[in-house]
Amino acid sequence: MSPIPIGLQLYSIRDDCARDLPGTLRAVAEMGYAGVEFAGYYGHSARDIRSWLDDLGLVCCGTHTSLASLLGDELPRTIEFNQTLGNQYLIVPWLPEERRNSSIAWTDTAGVFNTIAEQLKPHDMLTGYHNHHIEFQPITGGLPFDLFFANTKPEVIMQIDLGNAIHGGGDPIACLRHYPGRAVTVHLKEYAAGYDKALIGEGEVNWQEVFSICETTGGTQWYIVEQESYAHPPLECVRRCLENLRKMGK
16 A cells, blocks of 8 residues: 655644745645645635645645535635645535534534535545544534534545544544544644643554554545644644654654
């Protein structure tokens, strides 16, 4: 099996991106990242961004896009933007309260994602959902994470954020096992109780077990680093995260 490439969620270095997106993309490429996942475009056009990515040999390995941008008249515009970027993975990173405030809301939202998945299929694109910690806080009717993924089609990506899952009391390894083939893109984020600035390899995540599942039954196409709190400047943090992954053989 070919090694799974490593991308970076650019929210990790959002202030640098806001100041100088092309220069920051160059720094990311020079570190050795193979791709980037966007969480905003800082006023730049898809055409300009694609040109920078191509020049640097980077791939767009996903975009975090609002659910609203995947509905109604917004969907064709979102598809066109992502086609220009060369992106296949349209991941929703958060849901408004009314989409997640009950078990019925979660299952109804799952149905919405199923419809979006069907609409994206002719364009060779996939939608998916990225968890925070709340999906692992039980509500009446079940666990939100399971209410959602048990009721979505297999092609709806389970972009599990490892650190967020543990923070919420969840077991990301159990989730990876329970939903084989769904973890097409995985957010590599460390978790250390009482310390939110831990870098990958410095906390409690069982990385070797995660890698074993992702590289066998997980269906994983991309590992995506995300670092949201900083013991060092953000660019230095994501550089160290990649170095630690290399030391683990990734």
